[in-house]
Amino acid sequence: MxxxxxxxxxxxxxxxxxxxxxxxxxxxxxxxxxxxxxxxxxxxxxxxxxxxxxxxxxxxxxxxxxxxxxxxxxxxxxxxxxxxxxxxxxxxxxxxxxxxxxxxxxxxxxxxxxxxxxxxxxxxxxxxxxxxxxxxxxxxxxxxxxxxxxxxxxxxxxxxxxxxxxxxxxxxxxxxxxxxxxxxxxxxxxxxxxxxxRLQPRHIAAWTGFDALAHAIEAFVTKVQGPYAYGILLRANELIYKNLREFTYNRMDKDACERMCWASTMGGIGIGFGAGAGIVHGLGHQISALTDCHHGLINAVIMLAGERYNQPAIIEKLAALTRAMGIDTTGMTEWEAADCWFDEIEQLLEDLEITPGQVNQQFGLEEKDLDHIVKVYSNDFCSQGNPKEFNYDECIDLLKSVL
Ligand SMILES: [Fe+2]
Incomplete structure (x- = not known):
């Protein structure tokens, strides 16, 4: 057989x-x-x-x-x-x-x-x-x-x-x-x-804009990203990375506003082209379920930890995202270009006044909640499409690292 x-x-x-x-x-x-x-x-x-x-x-x-x-x-x-x-x-x-x-x-x-x-x-x-x-x-x-x-x-x-x-x-x-x-x-x-x-308040522009970026990133690095999603997600990454700061601090910036409109929809389309999302959305959803924290904000807060966790499985994709953001990676190895992606996202978070990690201090999540979160996540689509296959202990460790 x-x-x-x-x-x-x-x-x-x-x-x-x-x-x-x-x-x-x-x-x-x-x-x-x-x-x-x-x-x-x-x-x-x-x-x-x-x-x-x-x-x-x-x-x-x-x-x-x-x-x-x-x-x-x-x-x-x-x-x-x-x-x-x-x-x-x-x-x-x-x-x-x-x-x-x-x-x-x-x-x-x-x-x-x-x-x-x-x-x-x-x-x-x-x-x-x-x-x-x-x-x-x-x-x-x-x-x-x-x-x-x-x-x-x-x-x-x-x-x-x-x-x-x-x-x-x-x-x-x-x-x-x-x-x-x-x-x-x-x-x-x-x-x-x-x-x-353009009528969004500043913090909502930053948080929802980061949600769009999270779609563009997660759908790009997921296991099920195919050629349909590839191009639209790379472009969405570029548009958001290059316009989210400007749009956050000046929603009347016509070009930045328009580009964020295009890009946020493109992120949704990329997911719909079969790519789905991954561990950031998967764990982020469950943290929101327990603390009611904003969806885009929690994605931003755990993004670096989520993709550090995935990094060994997605070096080439992270390097491609770094280049899509307009960063010159000439002379870098793919590993170095992938590492560069984390530096850029860390700086973006700082510019948007978002603190990575510290989920207990920021939203009140407690260590006793982690088991529930990971068990719910294990039966979610996001756990299936995530680049690294589901592992209970690793997910608990990841959550502890952002607690
Ligand atoms: Fe989302």
Whole structure:
């Protein structure tokens, strides 16, 4: 009998990428896009974006364009299962027929979950979590496809959620951050407008921008990165590395803002081209589940330790990333060029006023939590795609090193 399990990833699947409208003023098309999708009454899903005027602006355009609206603005960072269920309840009570998600990943992913719940008889959102075991290929087959449309209007330059095929949510009972997916889950259209994105506060620009960089890095070094993802991720790395500082400290910098918009979406597309993410996202998700720390920030805080852990397996890829960032590696060996990547990221973190490590001091994570984190991570997609194969003890040591 021939062993057919020679390769860990014999088949790499890409995910569908929605239509994208990117450009200055793109948000003004939101009513037309809703009507094209057949929407008559939209549930605007958001964290509120208080002080920006964005929700009033979107609501005004929709109502003026003949689309009725209800607003659900109770979404918080690392969206909680009960917040999502409350959003679904309002969606049904108000007889909405579509979602307009306005915000970053939390709002966009909540919109996706409301559609998944609606397509599957109102079940609790945690029933649609996907894991390595039981195999997600099997659980996905039992889910009905999303049928109602979602227009995702992006206000951060980080998550790429507007173009991905899953949602990251907090299962509060299990104290875990899990991925939810279902057929036809992506947005109907992603609207990315630098006019809105530039209204982020400085720290959110830095943190979500680093999340975009984390996608561009992790998807590039993952085991399942193939030629589809290669080019788009290298370019995303370059754009973010060269523009995140400027954008963080001057969100009115037109060019930096525009490039961050391109790059953050490119990171999401790279993941969707089959590349996935790795140990930084995998462990970062679970630290957020326990401490509610910001997703982009925790990725930034543990990035150096995560890739030091992976380094022996990804020397050539790290060297390629160093060159993509525009660093002259002439005369360096691949090992030296890879080491140079760590120096550059360390400096970037310092410039963004982000402290690597010290997760206990910064977020209150405790040593007793580490076992839970690693056990949840072991059943997450990110552990499968990470360049170094999963090892419980090594993951505990990694977490201790950033505690
Ligand atoms: Fe992320």
């Amino acid at each position: 021939i062993n057919k399990q020679i390769f860990e990833f014999p088949i790499i699947y890409t995910n569908p990428i929605p239509r994208i409208a990117l450009g200055w003023g793109a948000h003004e098309t939101v009513a037309d896009e809703c009507k094209s999708a057949g929407m008559k009454k939209a549930l605007i899903v958001t964290s509120g974006l208080k002080g920006t005027g964005i929700i009033d602006e979107i609501k005004g355009i929709l109502n003026h364009g003949g689309v009725a609206t209800e607003i659900y603005d109770k979404i918080t960072s690392n969206p909680k299962d009960h917040e999502i269920m409350a959003g679904y309840k309002l969606f049904k009570e108000c007889q909405c027929d579509g979602v307009v998600a306005v915000g970053g990943g939390s709002s966009i992913d909540t919109g996706k979950c409301i559609r998944v719940i609606d397509a599957n008889g109102g079940q609790d959102v945690t029933n649609f979590s996907v894991f390595l075991d039981p195999p997600f290929e099997e659980t996905l087959k039992k889910m009905k496809p999303c049928t109602i449309p979602q227009i995702s209007v992006v206000t951060t330059s980080g998550t790429g959620a507007e173009v991905t095929s899953w949602a990251a949510i907090s299962n509060t009972k299990a104290r875990a951050k899990v991925l939810v997916s279902a057929p036809n889950i992506p947005s109907t259209i992603a609207i990315i407008d630098p006019l809105l994105v």
